[in-house]
Amino acid sequence: MNIHPNYRILAASTSTIHGSGYLEYILEEAVEFLNASEILFIPYARPSGLSYEEYTLAPQKAFAQKGVEVRGIHEFENPKAAIQNAQAIFVGGGNTFLLVKTLYELDLMETLKTVVANGTPYMGSSAGSNLTGMTIGTTNDMPIVYPPSFDALGFLPFNINPHYLDPDPNSTHKGETREMRIQEFHHFNDQAVLGLREGSWLEVQNGEINLKGSLTARLFEKGKSPIEIAPGQVIF
Template sequence: MKNVLLASTSTLYGAEYLAYLLPELSAFFAGVSEIIFIPFARPGGISHDDYTEKVRQTFAAIGISVRGLHTFPEPETAIAEAEGFFTGGGNTFLLVQQLHNLNLMEVLKQKVESGVPYLGTSAGSNIGGVNMKNTNDMPIVYPSDFTTMGLIPFNINAHYLDPDPTSTHNGETRETRIKEFHVFNDTPVVGLREGSWIRVKGEAITTEGSKNSRIFLTGTVPYELAPGSPLKFS
């Protein structure tokens, strides 16, 4: 039974890293003594080691040890033997490139689908979707394939922002970009606001957290879903 949590962000404004999720994660990773952290997205260019250490310090508070996937000479074996996973945020293009280059995307998908708990934040949540086409990130590298794990039958737009009617910014809104995506793609998109996440338990998928999620379907007016609502598109 799939056990997946895909959050919009790791850190709420003014709070410590993962602080808002820690109560949820204690139950989510119940019985897990060690997780494998996938640091490939490298926010701000942080090193794999420094990123892993940041995560290690946070998870120590709930009694879980952390090892970075980059430290294993055979990462495929590390994934096969893992008790749980966390993929952090950063640049989705870089994360997807690395997972495909190392032939790990499908390996990770199969392990998670077997029931091993998977936590993603931001870029790490984007790869839970059908593909990475709804990321907000700059294409700093070019992945061989935009396809991601497909743990959910839709894409996530993390850090979703509503249009600000008082802003003088003339650039496109997130909603505009997603409408552009739907000219050429039928994949549903869930706009995840900060403090919100997607929870997958087996075949059940729900929106969770402190904010509504915004749902985008091809040819349909976007609508809101409250936390705790099931996500079904057929």
């Protein structure tokens, strides 16, 4: 598979791991990777229905520790121009359906594709990482709004399943496990799905996709048994 050589993408399973602050586990890596004095934050996924203003405070506070400024896209009169002029972009987590619906409605999907293909570094967490895959068809989120399409940005030649959870052998609950859901997905879709556990992220640069963090990730390819990818391993 060919990954665009200009892509510089950091796609994290989660913004926060248990027992640590927002972005704390990944902050140093993110600052180095994004290599920007100012980051454009896209808060459209609105976790817990937070306002754009409230939500933007979280990355502002985190990145300020490293002397990096964060501005929310809602602060700009022209969001398209804000993306075109950004040094680096961070798309935060929350509800993937809401994120995608808002981006389509504001006609920002193509703009994001263009700037990232031109080399603007992109960071996503959770819903923002779902967006880097081919579709949002493997999100864990509730479909609280109806987007005009499930097509995502397609930077990666597969789908992401963030917050990947292994089946609990002791569960008495009859809802589907994550693995069962991904297998259902493969009855109707061909692309691979990468289950990214909390604390893992993908780093895309120089035409390569690397798994980072200390955990393995679970790769589901249609018609094959799932396999574990080791940290540091090149994926595709």
